Amino acid sequence: MSTTATAVGVSSKRGIWGGGNEPLKASYGKLMMWFFLLSDIFTFAAFLTAYAAIRVSYPTYAGPEDVFVGSNEYWPVPELVFDALPFLHGFHIPLAFVGLMTFILIMSSVTMVLAVEAGHRNDRADVTKWLLWTLLGGITFLSCQAWEWSHFIHGTDSGSMITYVNNLGRVVSETIYGANLAVNEYGPAAFAQLFFFITGFHGFHVTIGVFLLFLAFYQSAVGVYERRGHYEMVEKIGLYWHFVDLVWVFVFTFFYLI
């Protein structure tokens, strides 16, 4: 008997060579989720650092706030670009909408951690309830982002006069409304490109998160986890969802505040 007593914990279901050995005291799935998230941290960090590098290579708009005009000669001030709210057309309400989005995502992270906590207690009713709230938060956030993108792409009423090289290779000066990957009314082309790639990549993560949350909500509601005997899947999806929130905290600071 004494020979089987090792320093590492061995699961009774699998042998020591069958994956039952857990030196980090976390299951295979949880461990791999952590390492995936680490690689994802690098992806997002590369995006945000590239944003910072491109941004410092341009001068920043330094004129008075009330006469701000977009130009590809200088980097725009975020609070003068992101100043719109749904149903309040033409009002200048800087950063309010993105603040609301941040609030929604942080709250959905809180309901997620409450679901994980309920999972530790094997409380099926609580897990299902909190997962539903998290799911609603995720869908609301995505809807907000859809509006934000739509507004960014369609632009303001006045637009801006931009001089740029068009896709035929000619230098043209014309009034630009909204944004695409080639030209935009807010600032240099890189500004809109980075907006689309960074918030788009984050939104893609949120979309996957919403699918996973729906899966967890459905499975906990019909009792799959109860029959399985544990709620570890909720915990793993929870890690992913908190990561999405973590990334948004950084996107919010680097894209909308600085």
Next chain:
Amino acid sequence: MATNENKSSLNVIPRDEEKIKKIWKTALILLLLTAVEFVFAFTLPRGLLLYAIFIGLTIWKAKYIMMEFMHLGEEAKPLFYSIIVPLIFLVWLVIALMREGSDIFMIRW
């Protein structure tokens, strides 16, 4: 049959109100830090100091999310360090790219 299906086969542990209270407290801290960032965005002049404050507050928030929500602090120490230590590479990335960006600025303008 239906009642049998709904009956829990697992032992449901009652709520620990202390733990739940701590989660809501963390949420409040996160929202307060975001509110502070908001106020600073409109009251302080733009500049290096403000950016440093923003980045500091953001890392502070990240710490709360990773430690309290993702329970990274409760994991085994080797797992904790295998997540935290590789982030050192990001320090180099930020320094290298910021240097590069400001050099491009000097050439262009």
